[in-house]
Amino acid sequence: MSGFIRDGRLAENDWLSLADEAALPAVGRVIVSLKRFRAERAALDASGLAVGVRIPNTDDITALAPELNGLPLVAVEIPKFADGRAYSQARVLRERFGFCGEIRAQGDVLHDQLFHMQRCGINAFELRADQDPQECLHAFSDYSLAYQRGADGVETVWQKRRNLAA
Amino acid sequence: MYRYDELDQRLVDERVAQFRDQTRRFLAGKLSEEEFRSLRLRNGLYIQRFAPMLRLAVPYGMLSSARLRKLAHIARAYDKGYCHVTTRQNIQFNWPKLEQVPDILAELATVQMHAIQTSGNCIRNTTTDHLAGVAADELVDPRPYCEITRQWSTFHPEFNWLPRKFKIAFSSSTLDRAAIAVHDIGVHIVRNEAGELGYSIFVGGGLGRMPMLAHKIREFLPELDLFSYLESILRVYNRLGRRDNIHRARIKVLVKSLGPAKFTELVEAEWAQLKDSYLKLQPQDLERIKSRFDQHPYDSASADDGSYEAHVAADGRFASWAKRNLRAHRQPGYAAVFVSLKAPGVAPGDITHQQLDALADLADRYSFGEVRTTHDQNLVLAEVPKKDVYAVWQRLAELGLATPNIGLLTDLICCPGLDFCSLANAGSIGVAQDIFDRFEDLDYQHDIGELKIKMSGCMNGCGHHSVGHIGILGVDKHGEEWYQVTLGGSAENDATLGDRTGPSIARAGIADAVEKLIQVYLEQRQDAEETFLATYRRVGMAPFKQRLYGGAEAEVESEVAA
Numbered sequence: 001m002s003g004f005i006r007d008g009r010l011a012e013n014d015w016l017s018l019a020d021e022a023a024l025p026a027v028g029r030v031i032v033s034l035k036r037f038r039a040e041r042a043a044l045d046a047s048g049l050a051v052g053v054r055i056p057n058t059d060d061i062t063a064l065a066p067e068l069n070g071l072p073l074v075a076v077e078i079p080k081f082a083d084g085r086a087y088s089q090a091r092v093l094r095e096r097f098g099f100c101g102e103i104r105a106q107g108d109v110l111h112d113q114l115f116h117m118q119r120c121g122i123n124a125f126e127l128r129a130d131q132d133p134q135e136c137l138h139a140f141s142d143y144s145l146a147y148q149r150g151a152d153g154v155e156t157v158w159q160k161r162r163n164l165a166a
Numbered sequence: 167m168y169r170y171d172e173l174d175q176r177l178v179d180e181r182v183a184q185f186r187d188q189t190r191r192f193l194a195g196k197l198s199e200e201e202f203r204s205l206r207l208r209n210g211l212y213i214q215r216f217a218p219m220l221r222l223a224v225p226y227g228m229l230s231s232a233r234l235r236k237l238a239h240i241a242r243a244y245d246k247g248y249c250h251v252t253t254r255q256n257i258q259f260n261w262p263k264l265e266q267v268p269d270i271l272a273e274l275a276t277v278q279m280h281a282i283q284t285s286g287n288c289i290r291n292t293t294t295d296h297l298a299g300v301a302a303d304e305l306v307d308p309r310p311y312c313e314i315t316r317q318w319s320t321f322h323p324e325f326n327w328l329p330r331k332f333k334i335a336f337s338s339s340t341l342d343r344a345a346i347a348v349h350d351i352g353v354h355i356v357r358n359e360a361g362e363l364g365y366s367i368f369v370g371g372g373l374g375r376m377p378m379l380a381h382k383i384r385e386f387l388p389e390l391d392l393f394s395y396l397e398s399i400l401r402v403y404n405r406l407g408r409r410d411n412i413h414r415a416r417i418k419v420l421v422k423s424l425g426p427a428k429f430t431e432l433v434e435a436e437w438a439q440l441k442d443s444y445l446k447l448q449p450q451d452l453e454r455i456k457s458r459f460d461q462h463p464y465d466s467a468s469a470d471d472g473s474y475e476a477h478v479a480a481d482g483r484f485a486s487w488a489k490r491n492l493r494a495h496r497q498p499g500y501a502a503v504f505v506s507l508k509a510p511g512v513a514p515g516d517i518t519h520q521q522l523d524a525l526a527d528l529a530d531r532y533s534f535g536e537v538r539t540t541h542d543q544n545l546v547l548a549e550v551p552k553k554d555v556y557a558v559w560q561r562l563a564e565l566g567l568a569t570p571n572i573g574l575l576t577d578l579i580c581c582p583g584l585d586f587c588s589l590a591n592a593g594s595i596g597v598a599q600d601i602f603d604r605f606e607d608l609d610y611q612h613d614i615g616e617l618k619i620k621m622s623g624c625m626n627g628c629g630h631h632s633v634g635h636i637g638i639l640g641v642d643k644h645g646e647e648w649y650q651v652t653l654g655g656s657a658e659n660d661a662t663l664g665d666r667t668g669p670s671i672a673r674a675g676i677a678d679a680v681e682k683l684i685q686v687y688l689e690q691r692q693d694a695e696e697t698f699l700a701t702y703r704r705v706g707m708a709p710f711k712q713r714l715y716g717g718a719e720a721e722v723e724s725e726v727a728a
Contacts (some may be wrong), residue, residue: 060405082204082287084327088404091324096439112188112197112205119323132196142184145173147317148324149444157173157317161454 003133005114006102006124008140010133013126015052015073017106024049031075034059054106057085065097074099076122078107087120094121094151114139119150167230167536168313169458170278177320178275181282185209186268193265208288208326210281211267212588219586220259220267221284222274223291226298226312226336227255227539231526234537236277238522244270249522251507251515253579253630254333255293255539256284260586282320287328287415289319289400294336295343296540300548302496305355306363308338310456311392314447315353318393325400329407330415332400333372340659345541347371347379347661348633350417351399356386363389369399369429370421375625377632377663378418381426383433389452394445398436402429462534462549469499469551477556484559486612487570492555499552503533505545505562506569508577510602513595515543515579521565532558541630542618543579544572574611575619575684576602579630583623583640584647590623592640592647592673597621600677605684614684617698620655633657635699636683637664638676647673653683653710654702665707668715682713 004013017031024030024043029050037044037053044051052073055064068074074093076086086105093099104124105117111131118140127133147157155163170178185205192202203213210221222237229237237257241247244266250258262270274280283290292312299307315334319325325332337344338355346352352368365387371380387395399417406424408414421429478485493502505525507515517525525545529537532554533547540546545567550558562568571577578601581587583594598621605611620634624641631637637652649671652664671679684698686709691701702710 081201082327083409084325084404085409087324087327088401092401110201111191112201113327116321116323116326135196138187143177143180143321145176146323147177147320148322150323157177158451160173161171162448162450165450165454 002129003127003131003136004125005127005133005136006104008118008137010137011124015050015104017054017075017126029073031073034064052102052104055089057083057089059089061089061092062096065093065099068093069097069099071101073102073104075104075106078105078109078113081108081110081113083108086122087116090117090122091120091151111136111139115142119146119148119152119154121151123151167228167460168225168309168455169460171458174317175275175278178278178280178282181209181280181321182268182271182275185271189265189268204286206264206267207286208283209267209271210284211262211264212285213264217261218264218267219582220262220270220281221252222257222259222279222281223284224256224279224539225316226292226294226309227296227541228309229537229539229545230277231529231535231537233277233279234522234526234529236273236279238519238526240270240273241519241522248516248518250513250582251517251539251543251545253541253543253581253628254291255296255541256291257539258582260582285331287330287332288326289322289328289332289334292316292319292334292336293344293349293541295339296538296546297343297493297502297548298338298538300495300497300500300502301339301343302494303340304496305338305357307459308336308344308355310452310459311338311353311355312336313455313459314392314452315396318396322400324397325404328400328404329409330412330417332403332417334396342657342659342661345630345633345657345661348373348377348630348657349380351396352380353392358386365389365392367395367399369433370418370426371661372416372418373627373630373632374416375413375627376416376418377627378422379661379663380418381421381429383426383430390447390449391441393447394440394443395433395437397445398433398440401436402432406432460534460536464497464500464549465551466497466499469497469553471553474552474555481556484556486608487559487563487568488555490570490574490612491568491572495549497549500549501552501555503547503550503555503558503562504540504572505537505547505567506571506577507544507567508571508602509566509569510606511599512566513580513582513585514598517545521567524561524565525567528558528561541579542577544577570608571611573616573618575605575614575617575680576611578619578621579634580621581623581628583621587623587628589626590640591625591642592623592649594621594623594629594638594640597638597640597649597673597676601680604677604681613694614688615694615697618656619680630657631655632663633661634664635697635702636680641670643670649673649676651679651683651714653707654699656699667707667711671714679714683710686710686713 031052054075335349354366367384368380491504580594584590621638622629633655655664
């Protein structure tokens with residue numbers, strides 16, 4: 001059973017991530033691929049299900065954003081932990097488009113990637129099965145400050161210096 | 167020297183704690199080899215052919231005497247008594263123990279040093295001119311701009327997992343000493359017609375197996391817009407750079423495949439969204455950074471008492487060293503003293519703990535406590551009063567650090583090669599030694615004049631062979647070490663990639679080959695003022711090729727092999 005973290009705490013994964021060919025459940029919350037979301041939009045809207053969308057990490061987020069805004073959940077892909085494309089997608093979606101639903105990371109989601117992911121606006125994490133969820137929670141306090149503004153709202157070094165000087 | 171504030175220090179300390187925990191988890195079997203690899207690389211730790219190698223960041227090449235003494239201590243306590251200056255102004259230790267690396271990093275943090283992002287597919291150490299702040303041809307001191315770039319790039323949450331490594335260099339002078347044309351981003355600090363300070367931005371240069379020169383994608387970027395523009399470039403690269411083939415993953419390949427015009431258009435579109443955001447610097451941000459750089463109390467009136475000229479007149483050895491190893495300082499009465507790390511019998515760029523300690527003393531006494539590293543793998547005491555240059559030279563000579571060869575044939579740069587590096591196809595240090603032995607005669611070297619020989623043990627090009635006046639590249643041929651030779655490269659304002667002479671040459675023939683090339687040059691040059699590079703550019707490859715291969719390339723190659 002994979003661990004799941006939301007907003008810095010262990011949580012129950014209350015969304016079902018569906019493969020494209022899998023049947024829709026009668027009730028609940030589902031995450032579908034962007035392809036399926038587009039193909040079955042009417043059926044999904046009529047189903048009464050809560051629907052989140054999984055986006056390919058190769059897509060240009062600025063083109064997708066209008067479609068995604070208003071959704072309760074967007075899932076970004078981490079096919080390998082060393083693939084950083086989803087970080088840009090999440091950051092642009094939060095910062096530029098003001099997306100306020102859940103952004104969750106799926107795939108090769110590891111302890112040592114969590115700190116930067118959450119700074120980019122990813123707030124939910126489906127941990128890879130071998131990760132120790134309890135130990136992963138420590139990752140969010142790896143650093144107490146940062147030079148760059150992040151979605152965690154931590155005051156940047158630059159802001160702190162400005163405040164100290166004021 | 168930039169002095170950390172409490173915030174800079176806290177981040178470096180927290181990094182040490184993080185890496186200590188990562189190392190603990192690795193040793194406890196909780197982190198796989200592959201996952202730990204990417205984490206240790208971001209702390210400069212490679213597992214090499216024989217032992218781990220630890221690369222420390224020396225931001226824009228600045229070392230204090232306290233840093234030098236700490237390096238000496240680490241060399242003694244954790245290594246084999248020496249360290250190595252790299253072609254990107256960093257420092258490497260070749261024999262640390264993996265489990266001790268967190269302790270080494272903790273020691274470094276006490277002198278405001280770290281190994282953050284010195285490897286891995288992230289933004290690497292920012293480099294610049296080793297004569298920054300003292301060069302006469304400088305517009306402004308580039309180091310505060312390098313420092314803000316260091317801060318911006320440190321733990322950047324979005325750009326820690328790029329397609330490939332990413333290197334940024336700054337130049338602020340008429341003569342480019344920072345090789346900005348062969349960096350992922352080259353920043354040239356300029357003034358526009360209105361007299362405002364800003365930057366020309368170059369993207370997509372790089373060495374390695376597909377050497378390319380950078381394209382200028384923006385003529386003028388206003389001073390306070392640096393971060394937003396850098397983020398725009400990195401964001402385009404992070405999204406579109408290739409991840410399927412490590413040899414096609416650098417930004418230079420993206421710029422080439424899209425074309426510079428299309429690439430620029432994408433960057434500008436991104437920048438239109440970011441330029442007026444929180445990424446815009448405030449003038450006080452920069453002023454605060456500048457104010458944390460030590461100001462040096464120059465005293466031109468007493469710096470030169472005339473004794474320097476007297477020593478030059480009286481001591482021929484001193485005079486010839488001074489001619490080669492001194493550079494002008496823009497402050498009257500001062501000089502920049504180059505400390506050659508290219509002595510016979512020593513691997514280029516290596517320095518011992520005794521030499522480090524002694525240099526720290528020299529720096530404290532004569533050069534405001536500072537030493538710089540150069541990308542040619544030497545050191546510089548950049549601010550020595552002329553009246554003290556003779557005493558500095560005497561001490562350097564005792565230390566074996568006064569070889570009068572800066573800019574000459576034996577001031578060659580080379581990577582660690584097969585002796586240390588697990589990537590290398592061929593040795594470099596031994597070849598460097600062969601060349602050193604062949605051209606030991608300093609008068610002959612002086613006659614040959616300015617010549618940059620650059621050597622890499624493999625295509626990755628850490629020795630920058632593509633931009634050597636003579637470039638030497640080690641290749642593996644059926645398990646034997648062979649070398650391709652290129653001519654005419656340069657990393658300065660006239661940046662050019664070298665041309666291949668022809669088939670590769672066996673290890674035993676390299677010193678001979680260099681000698682033949684030198685003979686051709688000496689025969690062909692118009693006068694002693696015409697450098698090797700200028701002569702090559704004028705006469706072209708033909709006479710050099712003729713002498714090397716005698717017009718029968720394949721035959722010669724097989725002969726050399728036999």
